Amino acid sequence: MTRRSLILLAGLGSAGLLLAAYGFEYIGGLAPCAMCLWQRWPHMAAIALGALGAALPSTLIAVLGGLTMLGNAGLALFHTGVEKDWWEGPQSCTGAAAQDLGAMSAADLLATDTGPRIVLCDQVSWEMVGLSMASWNGLACLALALIWFAAASRNRTIG
Template sequence: MALATRRNLIALAGLGSLGLFLGALYFQYVVGLLPCVMCMWQRWPHRIAIALAVVGVVFPRAVIVGLGAATALVGAGLALLHTGVERAWWEGPQVCGDSAAQDLGGLSTEELFDTTTGPAIVMCNEAAWMFAGLSMASWNGIICLGLAGIWGMAALRSPG
């Protein structure tokens, strides 16, 4: 029995996205690195890829595999966009670090005017964590390209 079946490759790609998503939550809630707006954007492709992988393991159809590959490529694109902002290759979106654009809708009037416990504003152009000279966004992009490759390999396998 071959190990690199379409189902197994879909599962591997889904587990990769799950690992990255859980890693982001670990860095946020255990290590204490608050995510910026662009960091939060980068989590969406992983959420979608996890759901696609769950469906794809049960129904390994080509359309699921194609959507998985596209989702991984979108994740890589968002990571590249964020890396460019961190390295000052280009400007970030208006919502990055703009206190007026942060989500303040759930705060009371007292919380809005309390300067000691107000919401943290995390700048998109400051890498909070680096490894081997690359930021978390850069590593996410590299791994997303690898996950797109796994989805692509799954596309080359028969659905059986």
Template structure:
């Protein structure tokens, strides 16, 4: 397989996983926790790297794509461990700065915000959560990125 084809597969795979996550959020009504969002950033990086790697020769960009895929896979594995109670996750999942709000506005904002916990599985298929599926898919994409780096020879 050609380098170009492998890069397209890897970058498109990350784009599909990212779009799937956004679909679950905006169409399926499943708001993400912090760990879910952390898994999205490397996919976005892989898409950008893929677009750049199509235009530039060399192994560096496919290797960076593999690193991005391995990063999101690692976060997904960590998130899976949090969901299964193997270890603790972050102490807070979502919070932001609070300033310039009256106590009533703050309470209204708190009551309107969905409670999203990193240690609860929001959706699963065949016994695996979204985080687990992301980890496995991203690991496969990392292998595609590595094949693209080897195809440079």
């Protein structure tokens, strides 16, 4: 495959993962936690790099795409560790610290239909074969990083 083809494949891979995340959210009803949202940003950057790389398939763009996916894999691994209690996560989205109940009125606390929906980063909303969405995203990001770096190693070819 040419560098351009690999860049497009990697960018489309991020687009597919991002669409899947939105599908889980809007069709499946699984609201994302803060760390889930963080993992969407590198995919957005990779999509932009893929579009740019389609027009200008340079080594620099491919390397940046690979680094973006490695960073996202790191975020996903960190999130997986938080979910599995391997280490502490940000206090803003884990455990009781995420719920600032003192700032809520009694009516808000008792509301069953309009109250805030707090999604904790240390709770797994969905998993398949023992791996959470964060874990699957991390594995996918590693695979996409390999594609980006394969694109970077290709001689510049137009086509």
